[in-house]
Amino acid sequence: MSTSNLITAEELAGAIKMAGEGIKKKPGLMKSTARSMELVHKYVERIVTAKDKGKWVATHGTQQPLEIYEAMDVVGLFIEFWGVISDVVKLESVPEALSISASTGTPGEVCSFFRNMDGLMHAGKWPHTDFMLYATSSCDNVKAYYTLGRRYGIPSFGLERPYLPYTPKAMEHWKNEHKRLIAFLEEQTGKKLDYDRLKEAVRLSYRLTELSLEIDKLARHVPCPLSAECFGGVLIALRLMPGTQEAVDFLTALRDELQERVDNGIGAVKNERFRVLWSCFTPFWDPTLLGYMQQKYGAVSVGEVLANWRGEAKWMLDPEDPLGNLAYKTQLAPGNCQYASSEDWAENVVDQARRLKADGAIFNNNWGCKQASGMGTLVRDELLRNCSVPSVTLNVDVIDSTFVTRAEIESQLDSFFEMIETSKVYKERRNLQ
Amino acid sequence: MNTPLKALDEMIRLTSPFPESVTVKDWKATGRKVIGWFNPYIPEEIIHAAGMLPFEVTGDNEPVQTQGAEAYIYSNSCSKIRTCWQMQLDGKYNFLDGYVSSSMCDQDKRLFSLWKYYKKLPYMEILYAPRKRDEEAVQLYLADLEDFRNRFSEYRLSRIPDRDIANSIKVYNRGRELMYELYELRKRDRPPVTGTETLEVTKAAARMPRERFNELMEQLLGEIQSTGREIKKARRLMVIGSDLHNANQMAALEALDAVVVVDEMDIGIRRAWGQVDTQLPPMEALARYYVLGRPVDKHNWISDGRLEFIGDMAEQYKVDGILSEDVRFCTYNGWDKFDLKKQMEKRGIPILQIDLEYGHLAGAQVKIRADAFLEMLESRAS
Numbered sequence: 156m157s158t159s160n161l162i163t164a165e166e167l168a169g170a171i172k173m174a175g176e177g178i179k180k181k182p183g184l185m186k187s188t189a190r191s192m193e194l195v196h197k198y199v200e201r202i203v204t205a206k207d208k209g210k211w212v213a214t215h216g217t218q219q220p221l222e223i224y225e226a227m228d229v230v231g232l233f234i235e236f237w238g239v240i241s242d243v244v245k246l247e248s249v250p251e252a253l254s255i256s257a258s259t260g261t262p263g264e265v266c267s268f269f270r271n272m273d274g275l276m277h278a279g280k281w282p283h284t285d286f287m288l289y290a291t292s293s294c295d296n297v298k299a300y301y302t303l304g305r306r307y308g309i310p311s312f313g314l315e316r317p318y319l320p321y322t323p324k325a326m327e328h329w330k331n332e333h334k335r336l337i338a339f340l341e342e343q344t345g346k347k348l349d350y351d352r353l354k355e356a357v358r359l360s361y362r363l364t365e366l367s368l369e370i371d372k373l374a375r376h377v378p379c380p381l382s383a384e385c386f387g388g389v390l391i392a393l394r395l396m397p398g399t400q401e402a403v404d405f406l407t408a409l410r411d412e413l414q415e416r417v418d419n420g421i422g423a424v425k426n427e428r429f430r431v432l433w434s435c436f437t438p439f440w441d442p443t444l445l446g447y448m449q450q451k452y453g454a455v456s457v458g459e460v461l462a463n464w465r466g467e468a469k470w471m472l473d474p475e476d477p478l479g480n481l482a483y484k485t486q487l488a489p490g491n492c493q494y495a496s497s498e499d500w501a502e503n504v505v506d507q508a509r510r511l512k513a514d515g516a517i518f519n520n521n522w523g524c525k526q527a528s529g530m531g532t533l534v535r536d537e538l539l540r541n542c543s544v545p546s547v548t549l550n551v552d553v554i555d556s557t558f559v560t561r562a563e564i565e566s567q568l569d570s571f572f573e574m575i576e577t578s579k580v581y582k583e584r585r586n587l588q
Numbered sequence: 589m590n591t592p593l594k595a596l597d598e599m600i601r602l603t604s605p606f607p608e609s610v611t612v613k614d615w616k617a618t619g620r621k622v623i624g625w626f627n628p629y630i631p632e633e634i635i636h637a638a639g640m641l642p643f644e645v646t647g648d649n650e651p652v653q654t655q656g657a658e659a660y661i662y663s664n665s666c667s668k669i670r671t672c673w674q675m676q677l678d679g680k681y682n683f684l685d686g687y688v689s690s691s692m693c694d695q696d697k698r699l700f701s702l703w704k705y706y707k708k709l710p711y712m713e714i715l716y717a718p719r720k721r722d723e724e725a726v727q728l729y730l731a732d733l734e735d736f737r738n739r740f741s742e743y744r745l746s747r748i749p750d751r752d753i754a755n756s757i758k759v760y761n762r763g764r765e766l767m768y769e770l771y772e773l774r775k776r777d778r779p780p781v782t783g784t785e786t787l788e789v790t791k792a793a794a795r796m797p798r799e800r801f802n803e804l805m806e807q808l809l810g811e812i813q814s815t816g817r818e819i820k821k822a823r824r825l826m827v828i829g830s831d832l833h834n835a836n837q838m839a840a841l842e843a844l845d846a847v848v849v850v851d852e853m854d855i856g857i858r859r860a861w862g863q864v865d866t867q868l869p870p871m872e873a874l875a876r877y878y879v880l881g882r883p884v885d886k887h888n889w890i891s892d893g894r895l896e897f898i899g900d901m902a903e904q905y906k907v908d909g910i911l912s913e914d915v916r917f918c919t920y921n922g923w924d925k926f927d928l929k930k931q932m933e934k935r936g937i938p939i940l941q942i943d944l945e946y947g948h949l950a951g952a953q954v955k956i957r958a959d960a961f962l963e964m965l966e967s968r969a970s
Contacts, residue, residue, distance in 0.1 A: 260929060262914075262943065264664065265922040289889075291719055295694050295919040298719075301889045302923045313889050317728060318691040318716040324731045328724065335724075496714075497701035520662050525919060528665040529698025533705055550662075 156258055160247035161275060164282040168199040170244040178384075185416075187409040188384040191391055194405045195240060198395050202282050205230040211285040211344055214272070214309075216300065217490050218292040218316070220333055220481045222356035222398035227340050227348055232282055233395060238271040238554035239439040250557045252278070266296045266523035267554050276303055286343055287311035288336070291318075292485075292494030294526055312339040316494065320486050330482040350477065356398030357477040360484070363397050364468050366406035371458070373413040375511055378422025379430060379455045380413045383445035387437060390462045393489055428453030429572060432513035434460055434504045434534055434546060435520070435527050440556045444564065452572045457511040460504050461490045497530035501537035508544045514584065515575045516546040521553040543580040547571040590817045595808035596785055599792035599801070606648040607675070608683050611796045615641050621685040621744075624709075626672075626699070628854040628885070629690035629717035629729075631874045633760050633864070634737055636798060637752040638744050644794035644855075645681065646833045647671040647947040660702055666917045667946040668831070669695045673702060686711030686743070688736070692887050693920065711743045718879055719889045730875035737871065753870040759798050760864070766805035767793065767860035773809075774849045775905055778818035783827060783848025784839045790859050791833060821847040823965050826907040828852035828898055830915035834947045840955065841911070844962055850905040852898050858882050886920035894924065895931045902937050908965045909938040911958065915946045938965060 162170075175192035178184060205212045210228045215221075217235065224231050241248045249267070252274030257263055261273050275281040287300040287309050297313065304311035314332040317325035337348050367389045374381045388409050396402035416422075429452060437459050438444045448454040470484040485491060492500045508516060516538055518531050535546040547567060552558035575581050602611045612622060623635045624645040632642035647668065654667065657674035675681055687709050689700040700714050715732045718725035741747045767790060773780050781789075789808070793801050811817075823846040827838065831853050838848055851857055864877040884893030902910055910932060914921040925941060932939045940961040942954055 260926045260941070262916075262922040262925065264917045265919050295887070296923070298887075298889050298891070298920060298923045302891065302927060305892070306927065313719065315718060315720050315725060315728065317732075318697075318714065319732075322731070322735075325728075328728050328731075331724070496704075497698055498705060520664065522664050525665055525694040525917065526698070528662040528917075529669065529695055530701065531662060532660045533701060548662075550664075 156255055157251060158255070158278045158280065160245065160251040161255075161278055161280045162241050162245050162248040163280050164199060164203050167240060167244055168196060168203050171196045171199060171240070174244070185382050185385045185412060187388060187405070187412050190405050190408055191385060191388045194391060194396065194401060197401055198236075199240070201230045202232050206283060212283060213286050213288045214281070214284040214300070215288040216290060216293070216297050217394075217493070218290045218485055218488065219288055219314075220336070220485075221396070222360050222477070222481060223333065223337060223340070223348070223353060225356040225398035226352040227337075227344060227346060229285075229340060229344070231395070232284065234272045235268045236395060237275075238268050241271070242439055242554055242556060243442050246556045249554050252280075253555060264523060265299075266294065266521075267552050269296045269299045270523070271554060273299065273303060276307060284309050286339075288313075290314040291316040293490060294493065294524070296523075310343060312336055316485070318494075326482060329485065330478055333478045333482055353477045354474065357471070357480055358474065359400060359403055360397040361471045361480070362403050363392060363406060364464065364470065364484075366403065366410050367393055367462075368464060368468060369410050370406065370413060371464075371510070373410070373417055374457050376417050377430075377512060378420075378424070378427035379457050379511075380416035380421060380423065381455075381457070382423035383449050383456060385409065386445055386456050386459075390437070390459070390489070393462065423455040424449050424453050426453050427455050429514045429575060430455055430457045430512055432456075432458050432460075432504065432508050432511060432516045432544070433519070434516040434538070435518045435531070436461065436524075436553050438519060438549075438551070439554050440551060440558065441561065441564070447565075448568065452568070454568075454572060457513060458507050460492065460500070460507060463489050463492075463503050463507050465491070465503070493526055497533045498537075500530060501534045504534055505537055505541045508538055508542050512584075513542075513544050514581055515571060516544055517571075518546050518548045519553060520548050520550050522550070522555075522558060523552065545571075545575060545578070590819065591815055593781070593785065593808055593811050593817075595804045595811055596788060599796070599804050600788055602800070603792050603795040606650075607643070607645075607680055607795075609795065611800075612641070612643065612683055615797075616683060622683055623686040623688060623711065624681065624684040626687070626689040627692040627696050627717070628858060628882075629692050629715060629878055630688050631733065631878055632794070632798070633753060633756040633874060634733070634740065634748065635688070636759065637756040638740055638748050640685070640744075641797060642794070643684070644791075645672055645684075645687070646791075646831075646855075647675065648791075649834050649836055651834070651948045660706070661698065664917060665698070666695045666915055667948075668915055669699045671947050673699060676703065676707060684709055686713070688713045688715070690715040690717040692717040693918075695917075711740065713739060717887065719887065721880055721884065721888060721890070721893075726875050726879045729879050730872060733871055733875055750870050753874070754866070757864045757866060757870055757873065759802065761866070763793060763798050763802050763805065764860055764863060766802060766809065769809055770805070771850065771857060771860050773812060778820060779847060779849050780812045780817040780819065782819055782838075782842050783825070783851065784835045784842055786848075786851075787833075787835045787838055787856065790856050791835075793859060794855070819847045821845055823847070823908045823962055824849045824906060826850045826852065826898070826902050826905060826910045827913060828910055829913045829921055830918055830946065831855045832913060832915070832946065834949070836949055837913070837944075840949060841958055844959060846962055849907060850901050852883075852894075852901065854885060857901070858885065886918075886924060891924050891927070895928055898928070899931060899935045899937065902932070903935070907937070908969065909940065909961060911961070912939060912941040914941065914943050916943050938968070
């Protein structure tokens with residue numbers, strides 16, 4: 156079985172650095188594009204150099220309190236991101252890792268974020284990991300952390316999150332789970348958590364939340380100032396490096412650039428014809444698709460549900476109680492709706508669609524995602540019922556570029572945008588009648 | 589040819605036609621309510637104590653075409669979920685007054701949401717199914733159970749007293765005890781019942797009043813005792829993996845020269861396993877039993893116990909091989925596959941892993957593989 160296309164952490168770091176340099180020379184892109192690549196480079200570099208710097212690496216899933224990691228010299232390695240960035244740098248890596256995973260007997264129907272890790276671990280190409288950390292949210296695949304940890308001798312810890320998290324008992328339980336995580340990390344690292352460091356990380360993380368909400372407000376402008384090349388910027392900062400000054404600096408710069416563009420009436424495209432909401436995943440499997448949509452249809456991606464905060468997200472309840480704040484943060488955090496009812500997911504999408512003035516929604520029915528496959532119709536119906544926003548479902552694998560052809564996607568998008576443009580609702584919304 | 593078991597025939601008669609059976613019709617005719625439940629983290633005892641009939645929502649022996657359901661649940665999801673939703677769309681579950689599920693798996697949650705959104709029933713509830721097996725998990729689950737009991741009490745307009753729950757626990761414990769006895773009999777060199785018959789028994793347990801089920805179980809065990817029934821087959825098999833309600837699937841396997849002597853299904857041995865502690869306050873006892881009292885299942889994060897249990901049962905029941913029948917798109921079974929195979933290999937137990945669709949009869953491909961597996965077992969034995 157070939158392993159020649161599998162990308163290592165070192166190769167990723169080098170390729171991202173080069174890409175970042177290349178972007179700086181490319182005209183017409185938002186300035187923040189290069190900064191986002193610098194942030195990603197920093198992230199990967201931290202993983203590569205962790206051991207030399209006396210730090211630990213935790214391979215982890217979604218909804219993790221990364222601020223605790225930050226305060227304990229634990230460097231996070233978010234498995235979903237690893238597949239996403241592999242696609243940006245070398246599209247052949249993920250399919251090869253998936254084949255290796257299949258060769259071990261892991262069925263092709265489970266999530267490819269996890270199968271990518273499975274394949275890379277089997278081939279010895281996954282970055283060195285000291286422990287695996289996970290939580291009930293978001294999905295059943297988190298079982299893989301313990302399973303792979305057992306297989307490769309990596310200790311693991313899971314935070315158990317109640318399904319309905321808003322009762323006082325549930326909140327208390329969730330906060331206690333954070334304490335158990337700290338106890339686990341203290342045991343593994345032999346270091347005590349410095350609560351002052353944690354408070355500072357939580358403060359920075361809250362600032363990041365505020366900035367991302369400011370950016371959300373700016374993205375509501377018509378035309379939308381946020382261009383495809385920076386679409387993932389907020390998600391990168393929020394999901395990879397909360398609790399760091401670097402992430403705050405990046406979002407501050409992005410916010411300022413967007414404000415400047417709004418002030419000067421600059422949109423992502425000259426003629427914004429459609430505002431698109433991604434109602435289930437960003438199309439990570441094809442890093443060029445967003446740009447193509449902008450160019451071909453004048454379709455600007457204005458938001459994606461997994462980057463959506465609930466309401467005003469005021470999760471800093473008491474600066475002196477960092478764990479309480481973090482526990483509450485999870486309830487409001489982007490992606491939290493993944494571990495909730497379909498109606499809750501739909502409510503988040505509807506909120507976003509209204510706020511961001513979406514003309515259409517694209518639902519990626521990610522092959523390995525059982526959360527998605529059971530709710531596409533309900534989300535579609537809620538969008539239509541509440542704000543007359545039509546949806547299209549793309550049958551894809553979120554990171555496997557070989558799962559569906561680009562031609563097939565383009566053909567579906569052609570029909571979708573044509574359908575929107577001729578609809579009465581669209582014409583009314585755009586005052587075209 | 590063994591004599592048919594009269595008690596089993598009666599169980600089948602009472603639970604047919606499926607799902608709106610003789611039992612359901614009789615029950616509803618007296619003005620009483622039927623509450624559907626979906627996965628093994630729903631304590632039937634609480635529904636029973638409320639004076640309602642707990643009824644497990646499943647498919648059965650007839651395959652269901654799920655095209656209608658696929659307009660709501662895409663085809664890359666579990667076929668059990670699609671089957672149940674299709675049956676709802678076809679009106680087969682119109683007799684339900686309520687539906688209780690848990691967050692045991694992503695797809696169970698999605699089915700619950702669909703039901704709530706498109707076909708809301710007078711009572712609907714979803715509980716948390718802990719992934720861990722420790723004291724914190726018990727307490728977390730207990731809090732959910734108390735909320736369930738409170739809301740369910742409101743629904744029936746009177747508090748479900750501890751006394752009634754304690755009584756239901758006794759009734760269900762007796763059922764478990766009787767089913768366990770049946771499982772013990774299958775350890776015999778020549779077991780008295782087939783796997784297909786046992787599956788019909790355990791299915792009936794979740795489709796009829798447990799008191800009546802217990803009576804029939806006692807009768808069934810008596811019949812076995814008095815008739816000296818023996819199943820004479822060359823190979824002893826264990827079936828593990830997904831819950832498969834279509835007994836014809838198992839019958840097809842047993843049409844070969846093999847008998848299924850044990851399983852590892854939620855609707856099989858887990859239903860017969862252990863006892864709820866009657867010395868504890870009833871709600872706490874239920875929480876402890878449902879979180880800790882049964883063998884580790886596929887949804888628990890730490891699956892070592894599940895793999896160990898499978899190996900131990902395979903040895904205790906002296907099986908020649910294990911058939912792992914996994915409904916496609918089951919994430920949990922998917923992640924256990926690799927280590928399951930390795931561990932069974934270490935124990936010297938042959939294992940065949942088959943992916944299939946819920947409710948559908950084993951096709952030619954499956955039959956060929958099962959046949960080849962049995963041939964391999966035979967050559968090992970000789």
